[in-house]
Amino acid sequence: MYREKFDLGGRVAVVTGGAQGIGNAIATALAEHGAKVVIADMDVNTGAAAAAALGGEFAALNVRDRAMVRTVAEDISARHGHVDILVNNAGIARNSPSVDTPAEEWLEVIDVNLNGVWWCSQAFGRGMVARGKGAIVNIGSMSGIVANKPQAQTHYNASKAAVHMLTKSLAAEWAPHGVRVNAIAPGYIGTELTKRGLANAEWKKQWLEMTPFGRVGDPSDVAALALFLASDAAAYMSGSVVSVDGGYTSW
Numbered sequence: 633m634y635r636e637k638f639d640l641g642g643r644v645a646v647v648t649g650g651a652q653g654i655g656n657a658i659a660t661a662l663a664e665h666g667a668k669v670v671i672a673d674m675d676v677n678t679g680a681a682a683a684a685a686l687g688g689e690f691a692a693l694n695v696r697d698r699a700m701v702r703t704v705a706e707d708i709s710a711r712h713g714h715v716d717i718l719v720n721n722a723g724i725a726r727n728s729p730s731v732d733t734p735a736e737e738w739l740e741v742i743d744v745n746l747n748g749v750w751w752c753s754q755a756f757g758r759g760m761v762a763r764g765k766g767a768i769v770n771i772g773s774m775s776g777i778v779a780n781k782p783q784a785q786t787h788y789n790a791s792k793a794a795v796h797m798l799t800k801s802l803a804a805e806w807a808p809h810g811v812r813v814n815a816i817a818p819g820y821i822g823t824e825l826t827k828r829g830l831a832n833a834e835w836k837k838q839w840l841e842m843t844p845f846g847r848v849g850d851p852s853d854v855a856a857l858a859l860f861l862a863s864d865a866a867a868y869m870s871g872s873v874v875s876v877d878g879g880y881t882s883w
């Protein structure tokens with residue numbers, strides 16, 4: 633019974649930003665459990681190679697471009713008949729003291745991390761609502777719950793808090809339509825996104841001291857939770873923001 637709940641055979645899953653890092657681990661986990669996975673990423677070379685390695689498909693997508701999001705969603709839905717799972721994972725991080733943050737940097741972070749999640753949720757959610765079935769997993773962050781130390785990143789933190797609230801709002805609105813929407817709030821995970829921070833001795837020291845586990849997490853730690861939330865094992869869960877952060881937000 634419990635094996636069946638994690639079986640994604642026959643399901644179509646779209647993972648934005650699935651070319652590398654956390655998104656790639658999630659795409660791998662979903663594919664291993666039988667889903668037909670479409671990696672949707674703006675990095676065409678890495679994304680196409682990653683999709684081929686999974687036996688999945690690749691779609692070139694910039695989540696900031698709402699017309700492109702709509703076209704890609706319609707195209708994937710038309711080719712497969714439906715989309716069962718959407719993982720809104722594409723995201724970027726920038727660091728700058730708030731008084732000096734350039735307007736373009738603020739707009740870029742909000743555009744990718746928040747607007748991108750919105751465009752994709754709306755474009756793919758439309759078909760899910762019409763069909764009465766679907767699961768959306770948004771990648772938020774512990775930065776949407778607590779402010780990071782020592783690096784300044786108000787735009788990033790605000791964008792992730794907004795993703796958490798977007799998650800709850802859609803969860804409530806779409807529950808009667810059979811569509812579940814949950815979010816994951818990862819702590820520090822070893823990927824390209826954290827590479828620069830981990831190369832900074834002072835940042836790394838503070839990051840690890842503030843993490844009860846004393847180490848960064850692996851993308852697979854996030855992927856295991858995404859697999860659960862995307863599957864029927866989480867059938868009674870919606871509107872949840874679940875932390876995978878080595879205990880960071882517990883003290």
Ligand SMILES: NC(=O)c1ccc[n+]([C@@H]2O[C@H](COP(=O)([O-])OP(=O)(O)OC[C@H]3O[C@@H](n4cnc5c(N)ncnc54)[C@H](O)[C@@H]3O)[C@@H](O)[C@H]2O)c1
Nearest residue numbers: 649651653654674675694695722723773820821823824825
């Ligand atoms: N790594 C961490 O510590 C950490 C912690 C909390 C949350 N997150 C979140 O997890 C998600 C994945 O992060 P990661 O660490 O794997 O980063 P990463 O930089 O390794 O990968 C991000 C992927 O997103 C793609 N991408 C970026 N902008 C895009 C756009 N506009 N359209 C389409 N694709 C785009 C990139 O090409 C890349 O493949 C992000 O939302 C990030 O904010 C990461």
